[in-house]
Structure formats: C-alpha cells, structure tokens
Amino acid sequence: MFQVAAHPQTFPHHHLRHDAPPQHRRPASSAPAPIQLPRTLARPAFADIARDALAGAAPDLAAAGVPDEFIRHGLRAKGPAMLAGISALAPSHIPQSLPRSRLPPVLSVPLRAAAHGVALPTHALAVSPAGKVKDDADAPTTLYPVHAVVLAAHCTALPRMPRPAGPAGPASAAHAALPVLPLALPSPPAFAIIHAWLYAARLDAVLSSLLPAALPSPFLARLADPAAPALRTLEAALAARPTLHALATHVCAAAAGNLGALMGHAGHVKELWQDVVALGICDAGLWAAIDVAWEVVLGAMNLAAAQ
Incomplete structure (x- = not known):
C-alpha cells in the first residue's frame, strides 16, 4: 500500500483555557467540568521537498535543482x-467509493x-482510513485524481x-x-x-470548510483578496487578541452557543491537522489557517461555556 505514517489520534490532555471576561463567567460552583483539548496543535519539523519523489514526478525540475519555493x-x-x-474527466466513471x-x-x-489542451492528472489516490483498519480489504476508499508533481512539491512524507501509464500533459486521447x-490517512x-x-x-x-457559515464575510474576503497576501492577514489575526476574540464571538453566535456544534468544528480542525502532519505538508499559509481556526474554536467554546 502507498501509505504514510498516521499522526497519533489521541490528544494530550490540557484544560481548555478560559479567555472570557470574568463578568461573563459562571460561578465556579456551577461551572461544568472543563473540556479536555490541547492548547495548540503541534507542527512537524520543517522538511524540504524530497528530491527523489520530485525526480519521479518531474525529472526536469529535479535535475535543474530548482528551489522549493x-x-x-x-x-x-x-x-x-x-x-x-481534473474537470475534463467524466465524473460518472470515477467511483465515489470502492473497497480496497x-x-x-x-x-x-x-x-x-x-x-x-488541458493538463490531465497523472494518478488517482484511493484514500482510506489509517490505523486499525489499514489492512482491512473491505475498508472504503475515496478516489481523487491528482498530479504527481503537485503531491511531490507539497507532501514531503510521500x-x-x-x-x-502515459505521458502527462495536454489531453489528446479519448481516455x-x-x-x-x-493511501491511508x-x-x-x-x-x-x-x-x-x-x-x-x-x-x-480552507477556513470556510473547517467552520462552515461561521466566520464573518469581511474576514474571508480579505483572505481571498489577491492584493493582500492571505498569510499576512492570518498572521496579523494570530498576533491580535481582539481580532481572535471578535472572530470567536462570531463563531459562537453562528453556532447559537451550542457546545456540541462547536465541538464538531474542533473535530474538523483536528482531522485536517492530522492529515497535514501525516502528509508532511509544511506550507506556512496552510498552517496559519489551521492555527487561526483552532484559536477561534477554542475561544468560541470558552464563550459558549461561560453563557
């Protein structure tokens, strides 16, 4: 199996930090037991593009020694x-799910x-769960058309x-x-x-997928603005506690203060984090998005618990 190591799925236990103003907290005697979540999501050590993987996907780039960035x-x-x-492929002929x-x-x-005239994908990834079912022949897989050079350039653990099977590049045949x-993840x-x-x-x-219909539109619009690098916007948000509090307040309101819904958001962030670690993705922008999502979800949960 084409597989990468799965990051441990068990979180270390730390108390969820309380950032809500004291006047909005419940008395200690009536407060629910703290939810156990990690304060931060650890990043793997930075890794360069694996030149052997790049050589298999794009020999010219590997031979020329082109810098990663x-x-x-x-x-x-x-x-x-x-x-x-990818869109040129007939979707009806790509199974939604197949057993291994x-x-x-x-x-x-x-x-x-x-x-x-389009650049066809070179491979299809059959993604299935890692862990205890990694050797299960009936484990369901989801197929994704991909370009080998894209994976080699971003996923350093692959x-x-x-x-x-054939030359990559512009489509010229019927299939x-x-x-x-x-790929187990x-x-x-x-x-x-x-x-x-x-x-x-x-x-x-990425953030809209992690926190659907929860973040304010102006913030998402700034991330999508090509004139303002998204990484800079995310780093500024991480450095400004009032901004994180405002985003958390918006997310908490969007969930109507429902801790179960907010825990669902936290689960989505955690799952993306695990896959990013397992694949060895070291992109600063993606990690900043994960960090912002995690900070905002923790803050929203604190607000909801204090209501």
Whole structure:
C-alpha cells in the first residue's frame, strides 16, 4: 500500500483555557467540568521537498535543482490548467467509493469533449482510513485524481510515486489512464480540503470548510483578496487578541452557543491537522489557517461555556 505514517489520534490532555471576561463567567460552583483539548496543535519539523519523489514526478525540475519555493510558485500558476484537467474527466466513471479489495491497478476515465489542451492528472489516490483498519480489504476508499508533481512539491512524507501509464500533459486521447495508489490517512474526509487547497491555494476556502457559515464575510474576503497576501492577514489575526476574540464571538453566535456544534468544528480542525502532519505538508499559509481556526474554536467554546 502507498501509505504514510498516521499522526497519533489521541490528544494530550490540557484544560481548555478560559479567555472570557470574568463578568461573563459562571460561578465556579456551577461551572461544568472543563473540556479536555490541547492548547495548540503541534507542527512537524520543517522538511524540504524530497528530491527523489520530485525526480519521479518531474525529472526536469529535479535535475535543474530548482528551489522549493520556485517550484510551488510555478505550480500555483499552473493550478487552473490542472484543475481544468481534473474537470475534463467524466465524473460518472470515477467511483465515489470502492473497497480496497476492488481497486483496479489503473483507472481508465473517458474525457469530455472539451478536454483538449488541458493538463490531465497523472494518478488517482484511493484514500482510506489509517490505523486499525489499514489492512482491512473491505475498508472504503475515496478516489481523487491528482498530479504527481503537485503531491511531490507539497507532501514531503510521500514516497516516490510510480510512473504514470502515459505521458502527462495536454489531453489528446479519448481516455486518461491513471495508476491507482492506495493511501491511508487518519481522516479520509479531511483530504478533500487538502485536495482543493493543493490546486487552488485558497486559504479562505480552507477556513470556510473547517467552520462552515461561521466566520464573518469581511474576514474571508480579505483572505481571498489577491492584493493582500492571505498569510499576512492570518498572521496579523494570530498576533491580535481582539481580532481572535471578535472572530470567536462570531463563531459562537453562528453556532447559537451550542457546545456540541462547536465541538464538531474542533473535530474538523483536528482531522485536517492530522492529515497535514501525516502528509508532511509544511506550507506556512496552510498552517496559519489551521492555527487561526483552532484559536477561534477554542475561544468560541470558552464563550459558549461561560453563557
């Protein structure tokens, strides 16, 4: 199996920090028992692009010794063409779910009529749960068309991917032949967020997926503004406690103070964090988005518990 190590799914136990103003807290005698969550989500050690993995996906880039950031910058510029290549595949021929035992070695997908001139994906990832069921032949998998060079450039924990069945690049045939690679991750559903981010690099979309309909529109609009780097906006938010408090207040109100709903948000953030760690993604922007989401969810839960 094409697999990366799963980050431990058990959180270390720390008390949830109380940031609510004292006048809004309940008396200690009537306060519920504190919810056990980690104060921060640990980041893995930074890692450069694995040159062996890059050589398998883009030999020219590996041979030329192009710096990591230039590779990622160039891929962001090619993101629309790659997304068009994924969209060129006939979706009805990509199974929504298959058991591991029924995965084909190669997925042959017909192309739509408008597929000419786009960058087709090179592989299909069959994502399934890691952990106790990693050897379960009936474990469900979700298939994602991907470009090997995108994974090699961002996911430093992945080994070298096998060569595609045919040359990558503009579509010219009636079908795309995608080698199928089983990939076990701590949270298969969270990979959908990563897959979208790998191609669009939209941090506002990451936060909207983690906290659906919960963050204020002006904040998300600033993240989507190409004139203001999203990383700078996120770093400024992390450095400004009033901003984090305002965002937490908005999220708490959107959940109507329901701790169960807020715990659901926390679970989404935790699951994305686990997958990002397992894949070895070291992007500063994505990590800043995860940090903001976690800070805001903790703050919202504190506010809800104090009501």
